[in-house]
Amino acid sequence: MIWEWFANKAMLVALAGVLSGTVLDGSGAAAPQASVVVRGQNLTLSATTDASGRFAFPTLPHGEYDLLASKGSLRAVDRVELTPAGADVQLRLAPLSTIHQSVVVHPAAPPVRGSGTDLTLNGAMLSNSPAATSFPSLLAQLPGAARGANGVVHINGDHGDINYVVDGVSIPQALNREIGSEFDVANAAYVDVLEGAYPAQYGGRFAAVINIGTRAGAGAPGFSGYADGGSYGSVDSSTEYHTPIGRGGLIVALHAGQTGYALDPPDPSSVHNQGSDVNQFLRFTLPNGSDYLNFTFSHSLQTFQIPNDLAGGEPADTDDSEIQNDTFAALQYRHAIGDRGMLSFGPSYKRSNILDFGDPHNDWTYGEAIHAASGGAPNDCIDAVVRGNFTPTTCAYSLYGNAVATDGAFNLDYELRGGNHDVRTGADYDVALVPKAYAVTLQPANFLAPIYAPKTPYAPYTVTDAAPNVGHTESAYVQDAWQMGSNVELDYGLRMDAFTLFSSEFQTGFSQFSPRLKLSRFFGKRAAVYAYYGRFFTPFSFQNVSPEAAYLLNLPLQRTPAAFDLRPQRDSVYEIGGHLPLGNGDIGLRVMQKNATDLIDDTQVGVTAFHQDINYAQGRIATQTAYYQLPLARNGRFYASLNHTYSVNKGCETQLLAPCFGSPSDWTPADHMQQWGATSGAVLADARGGWFSIDGEYGTGLSSSACAPTLQTLQCAYTPHLVFDAEKGVAIGHNLALTLRAGNLLNDRYYITYLNAQGNHYAQGRTLTLGVRYASP
Numbered sequence: 081m082i083w084e085w086f087a088n089k090a091m092l093v094a095l096a097g098v099l100s101g102t103v104l105d106g107s108g109a110a111a112p113q114a115s116v117v118v119r120g121q122n123l124t125l126s127a128t129t130d131a132s133g134r135f136a137f138p139t140l141p142h143g144e145y146d147l148l149a150s151k152g153s154l155r156a157v158d159r160v161e162l163t164p165a166g167a168d169v170q171l172r173l174a175p176l177s178t179i180h181q182s183v184v185v186h187p188a189a190p191p192v193r194g195s196g197t198d199l200t201l202n203g204a205m206l207s208n209s210p211a212a213t214s215f216p217s218l219l220a221q222l223p224g225a226a227r228g229a230n231g232v233v234h235i236n237g238d239h240g241d242i243n244y245v246v247d248g249v250s251i252p253q254a255l256n257r258e259i260g261s262e263f264d265v266a267n268a269a270y271v272d273v274l275e276g277a278y279p280a281q282y283g284g285r286f287a288a289v290i291n292i293g294t295r296a297g298a299g300a301p302g303f304s305g306y307a308d309g310g311s312y313g314s315v316d317s318s319t320e321y322h323t324p325i326g327r328g329g330l331i332v333a334l335h336a337g338q339t340g341y342a343l344d345p346p347d348p349s350s351v352h353n354q355g356s357d358v359n360q361f362l363r364f365t366l367p368n369g370s371d372y373l374n375f376t377f378s379h380s381l382q383t384f385q386i387p388n389d390l391a392g393g394e395p396a397d398t399d400d401s402e403i404q405n406d407t408f409a410a411l412q413y414r415h416a417i418g419d420r421g422m423l424s425f426g427p428s429y430k431r432s433n434i435l436d437f438g439d440p441h442n443d444w445t446y447g448e449a450i451h452a453a454s455g456g457a458p459n460d461c462i463d464a465v466v467r468g469n470f471t472p473t474t475c476a477y478s479l480y481g482n483a484v485a486t487d488g489a490f491n492l493d494y495e496l497r498g499g500n501h502d503v504r505t506g507a508d509y510d511v512a513l514v515p516k517a518y519a520v521t522l523q524p525a526n527f528l529a530p531i532y533a534p535k536t537p538y539a540p541y542t543v544t545d546a547a548p549n550v551g552h553t554e555s556a557y558v559q560d561a562w563q564m565g566s567n568v569e570l571d572y573g574l575r576m577d578a579f580t581l582f583s584s585e586f587q588t589g590f591s592q593f594s595p596r597l598k599l600s601r602f603f604g605k606r607a608a609v610y611a612y613y614g615r616f617f618t619p620f621s622f623q624n625v626s627p628e629a630a631y632l633l634n635l636p637l638q639r640t641p642a643a644f645d646l647r648p649q650r651d652s653v654y655e656i657g658g659h660l661p662l663g664n665g666d667i668g669l670r671v672m673q674k675n676a677t678d679l680i681d682d683t684q685v686g687v688t689a690f691h692q693d694i695n696y697a698q699g700r701i702a703t704q705t706a707y708y709q710l711p712l713a714r715n716g717r718f719y720a721s722l723n724h725t726y727s728v729n730k731g732c733e734t735q736l737l738a739p740c741f742g743s744p745s746d747w748t749p750a751d752h753m754q755q756w757g758a759t760s761g762a763v764l765a766d767a768r769g770g771w772f773s774i775d776g777e778y779g780t781g782l783s784s785s786a787c788a789p790t791l792q793t794l795q796c797a798y799t800p801h802l803v804f805d806a807e808k809g810v811a812i813g814h815n816l817a818l819t820l821r822a823g824n825l826l827n828d829r830y831y832i833t834y835l836n837a838q839g840n841h842y843a844q845g846r847t848l849t850l851g852v853r854y855a856s857p
Contacts (some may be wrong), residue, residue: 122329122365195276196657196670226754238287254485280573297322308851345387438478665710697731769811798834
C-alpha cells in the first residue's frame, strides 16, 4: 500500500549493521547448506548456512530487508528492520504453497545498548510524520530539543553543534550557518539519532549525532513522488526514479519548493520573506559478492529573503537576501571480512557557498533609526560612547559576503568481532579551503568618520577581508565493546583529534586525546543501566574574519589589532542512564553533566547576516531527560519525552571581532537555554494503507535579556508555547494517496526568541497544506 511503499522502497545507507540468523527445517532442526538471499538498499547479497544453520551479512546498511531462505523445494521469507543494534532472525523452511506472500516487518529491537535517549526514525516516520517536512522540524521533536530561530535547533543544552553523518561519512561544517539546512530531508529515508554516551568513533560536534541514510531503490524500475501546496503560497514537489543497472541499483531524485514564509520574522507583519529550495540527488550501489561500492551525490540550492523589521523602523523596501549552495559527494567501498568483520573506506567531497547581499541605503537608515530609538541623536553615535553602551550595532552596517568552503576528505573504518570483543578502529583526514570575500560597509557617524575614512570624512567606508583560510583536520580512534559477562559490558576507547588553520595573518593549531568509557549492566533483553565518562574536543569554525578586519569593525573600542584568539572547546562529560520496559515500549532515562573549557558560541556581525564563533572561558550544561517509545501496528509508532536543561557560561574571552568590553564576568544563562521542554507524537496506520499522525511540542522558551542575566533569573524566558501539527493520509488504491497537513493547530504565534542574542523572531501561524503522493505499481 502507498505508505508501506514509501517506508519500504526508499530506505537508508548509513553505518553498517550485522544481519544474522538461523535457518530451521520443518521439524525445527538446523538446516545446513541452505541458501539465504537478502534484498534491499540497492543490494542483493547471498550466503550459505553453516553446520548449525547459521548465516550472517556483516556489512549491510541500516534499513529494511527482505530475506529468502531455500533448500530443495522448501522456502522461508521474512522482512527485517536493521538498526545499529543489529538483528538476529529465525527462518523456518516450509513448502512454497504454504508461505504467506504478505510479510510483516519485524520491528527493531529496543535500543537497550544505546544511551537513554537514542532512537531510530524509520521510513514510515519520515514519510508520514507531520514533522518530516524539514530537518529543523524533525529535530525539534527529538528529546531535549529546543527550537531556535530560522531553522536552528538546540539539543541537550548546546548551541547547535549537531554532527551529521550521511551514508557513513561525517559532513564537514566549515561555514557558520544560521538559517536553512544544508541537507534535504526528502533525501533521508532512515535516521539513527545518538544523543549521548558517544563511543570513540564520533568526534567534532556533540549536541547529537544524526546518522542519515539516503534514498535507495529496490526491485524493478519504478518511480514515486509527491506534490503539495498550501498557506503562504507554498508549493513543494519531489520525484524519484529507481532502476537496476547490471548487478547494481540506481536512484535519482529531484525536489523543488518555494514559499512566501521562509524564515521566522522579527515581527508578525514582516514582509520580504520569500524562499525557495531546489535539490538533486543520485545514488548508485554496486554489489561484488559480499562487498559493495556505494556512490552518493546531493546538491541543494536555497534562496532566502531576510524579513524586514517594520515595527523596529526598517524600511519596507529593504532588500537583504541570502543564497546557499551546497554540494556533497561520497564514494565508499565496504569489504566483508568473513562473517565477523568489515572494512570501509573512501573519499568524499563537500562544497558550500553562502552569498549575502546587503542593501546599504536602507541598512544605514535602519541603523540610524535604531540608534535614535536607543536615546542617541540621528547620525551621531558619540553619546553612546560617553554613556559606555556603544556596540558595533549602534551604527549602520551592510554586508556583502561570499563565504565558500571546499572540503576533501578520506575516511577508513575497520571492525572485527570475536569472542567477547567487538573491536573497531578508524581514521579521517580532511583539508578545507575557505577563500573569503567579505565586504562590510559602514556608514560612520560624525565622530567615527575621521577614524574610518580620514581623507573623506562622513563617507561610507568598507571593511574588506579577502585573506583565505586553509585548514587540515586529522582524527583517529580505537574502541572495544567487551562482554565481561552475561550481563555486563564495558565499552572503552581512545580518540585523537588535531587541526591546524593557516591564513596570511595568522597560524594556529590544537590537538587532544579523548578517552571514552561506558559500563553497562543488563537485566534481560529490555532493561539496562549504564554509567559513562568521556572527553570531547570541538574545533571552532574555519570561517572567521581576519584580525585586521576585526580591528576595523571594532573601532573605536579596539585601538589595535587583536591576536587571533579563537580556541577549540574541550569538555568533560559525565552521564548515567538506562532503559526500562513498559508494556511493549521502552522508557529511556538520561542524566548528563558537561563541564566545558573555552565554550564555543557565536555572535552576529553588526546587523548583518554574518556570524562568527566566540569563546567563553567556561560552560556548564546539565540535562535530565525521559523518553518513551512504543512500536504500533503496521510500522506505526508513539513517543513522548520530557526534558529539563540548565545551560550557563562564564567569562567572554574572545577579542577577535566580538570584544568582551562590558560583558558580565560571572555565570549567565546561555541564549539557547530552554529550562523545560516536552514532545509527543504518533503515527497510526490503517488497514487500507492510509495514516493519521500528530505531534506536539511544549517549551518554556529561550533565555531573554528582558530580565537581568543572572543565575537568580533563570526563569526569564520568552515565550512559553504549545504547538500541535497533524497529518491525514487517505489511500486511494495501492499507489496513490491524498494528504492534508495542518501546522500550528492552535495558531500560537509565540516569540521563538525575544531580546535574545539571536534577535526577535516570531513563530509561523496556522498553516494548511493539501497534497498527493504517488508511486508506480
